[in-house]
Amino acid sequence: MADINVNIAGIQMKTPVMTASGTFGYGLEYADLVNLEDIGAIIVKGTTFNARQGNDYPRMAETPSGMLNCVGLQNKGVKYFCKHIYPKIKDLKTNMLVNVSGSAPEDYAQCAEQINELEHIPAIELNISCPNVKQGGMAFGVTTTGAASVVKAVRAVYHKPIIVKLSPNVTSIADIARAVQDEGADALSCINTLMGMSIDIERRRPRLSISTGGLSGPAVKPVAVRCVWQVAQAVKIPIVGLGGISSAEDAIEFMMAGASAVQVGTANFINPAISVKISQGINDWLDNHGYRSVQEIVGAIL
Amino acid sequence: MRKYQKNLIVSEVEHLSEKYVLLKLTDNEPLPEIHPGQFVEVLTPNSKTLLRRPISVNYVDRDNNKLWLLIAMIGDGTKAIGSLRPGDLLNLVFPLGNGFSPVQKVGEEVLLVGGGVGIAPLLEYGKYLKENGAKPSFLLGARTAADLLLIDKFESIAKVYITTEDASAGEKGFVTQHSVLQKKNFDRISVCGPKPMMMAIAGYAKQANIPCEVSLENMMACGLGACLCCVEKTVKGNVCVCTEGPVFNINDLTWQI
Incomplete structure (x- = not known):
């Protein structure tokens, strides 16, 4: 048995496979269908300072090898999370990370400040890349100054590891990565969804309520691998790779490109137990190829 | 569960x-x-x-x-x-999902209205109601007689009222035009079918002051309440059809009926 333990910015995980925000609820939704303890970390649904109703239905469209969504960060706000959800998830035997979002550096910081108080949340993922909210979200993630301003504001009030989730919808993801590293980010998640669109030609209208949405699933994988590879050459902090991962081979591809860990997103919808299957598959692959540790393949092509 | x-x-x-x-x-x-x-x-x-x-x-x-x-x-x-x-x-x-309401009282008359493939869950619900002391009836609508599915199965459980748009079976027209709605008093109604049909029946039920629930079929991804794609607007805000539904009381929805 190869060693698949990883440590991302101080977060100790027994497998490099995590579940991506927005695809795994608060973990509890999947509890009947997969052993949550066998997941490296669960990143819970995007949380904002104030409650958000999200966008109107329809919020989803299936596309070739992928799906578009425009959920728009529907959540009940950080206070509700701390009071009603945290007590239910704090004793789960895995790393529970919170994805923090906002529409101004101040409300990212206000949200992170409250999560800083939660003992059993070892880190946050900072979402500066949501394509589905009008103000904020991706607006910060597409410029170096915007990205840096959010990380700086949160860094001042949040004292545990910060993983910054980057947008692929940029000219140079490496520049953004460097900018957030310089402001004290501890790790990076690459990548959030790609902005896309789909039209129902019979009804002559967009399939999504706000016309555009974020593309995820196997269709985006090559773009994500490229982003991880470019970012890995630009920064020293660890990278968590995601974008269309649905098999152990996919995960290994990301790790060879420079990711120290991976997240599974859309594939959870197809097989709720896929994250654990991928962990087992990584282990088998390492054994079959004579590796003793998963560390040996991280950045193998760099 | x-x-x-x-x-x-x-x-x-x-x-x-x-x-x-x-x-x-x-x-x-x-x-x-x-x-x-x-x-x-x-x-x-x-x-x-x-x-x-x-x-x-x-x-x-x-x-x-x-x-x-x-x-x-x-x-x-x-x-x-x-x-x-x-x-x-x-x-x-x-x-x-949640499923249809359990039996409210023994002997209650429950009308199960379906159209198209929406008739599917009503067969199991009708069986359940009958086995648990309620009195179900079915009102099924289709374009033509050829589109009526599993009629013998429905008839083996309870009385079936039919409408077809071309009068090839049952009464001519839509389910909302069937004479049974005027003749008989039902204690409550459950509906599954195309949204315009559900809205029409919901409108009838509201006017006639009959409790009514509808089974929605919003597009969904996870089915587990995780992705928040299948939401329906309700009096409580956006909720997942896959976990809070698919069955909703019409009073909890924000439909203009």
Whole structure:
């Protein structure tokens, strides 16, 4: 048995496979269908300072090898999370990370400040890349100054590891990565969804309520691998790779490109137990190829 | 209620028409508890589509340990499901959603209104109501007589009222025009079918002051309340149809009826 333990910015995980925000609820939704303890970390649904109703239905469209969504960060706000959800998830035997979002550096910081108080949340993922909210979200993630301003504001009030989730919808993801590293980010998640669109030609209208949405699933994988590879050459902090991962081979591809860990997103919808299957598959692959540790393949092509 | 991911065995495939297939699935273990009106997420057995397809449970045959799914073959996903053969395996995540209301009082008259493939969950619900002391009746609408599905099964459970748009069976017109709605007083109504039909019946029920619930079929991805794609606007805000529904009391929705 190869060693698949990883440590991302101080977060100790027994497998490099995590579940991506927005695809795994608060973990509890999947509890009947997969052993949550066998997941490296669960990143819970995007949380904002104030409650958000999200966008109107329809919020989803299936596309070739992928799906578009425009959920728009529907959540009940950080206070509700701390009071009603945290007590239910704090004793789960895995790393529970919170994805923090906002529409101004101040409300990212206000949200992170409250999560800083939660003992059993070892880190946050900072979402500066949501394509589905009008103000904020991706607006910060597409410029170096915007990205840096959010990380700086949160860094001042949040004292545990910060993983910054980057947008692929940029000219140079490496520049953004460097900018957030310089402001004290501890790790990076690459990548959030790609902005896309789909039209129902019979009804002559967009399939999504706000016309555009974020593309995820196997269709985006090559773009994500490229982003991880470019970012890995630009920064020293660890990278968590995601974008269309649905098999152990996919995960290994990301790790060879420079990711120290991976997240599974859309594939959870197809097989709720896929994250654990991928962990087992990584282990088998390492054994079959004579590796003793998963560390040996991280950045193998760099 | 515990959820499962299982490979069920396709034991029978009945082609009801060019468009509709009835799949009867079985398992080596007894099927889990399933409430009428709940649904399953089916993994489509082809590579053209990515996501699972939510399909309502048509009937649970406990004597033979069989779960029936009525499939309307419309897109690539449902066509692939409909082309399965006996002996094939079908991967299901189930049972999902809340299901229809339990019996409210013994002897209550419950009208179950369905149209198109929306008739599917009403068969199981009608059976449940009858077995638990209520008096169900069915009101089923279709374009023509050829589009009426499983009528003998419905008739074996309760009285069936029919409308067709071309008068080829039952009364002519839409379900809302059937004379039984004027003649008989029902204690409550449950509806599953195309949204305009559900809204029309909901409007009738509201006016007649009859409690009414509808089963929605919003597009969904996870089926577990995680992705928040299938939301419906309610008096409590946006809620997931897959977990808070698919069955809603019309008073909880924000429909303009």
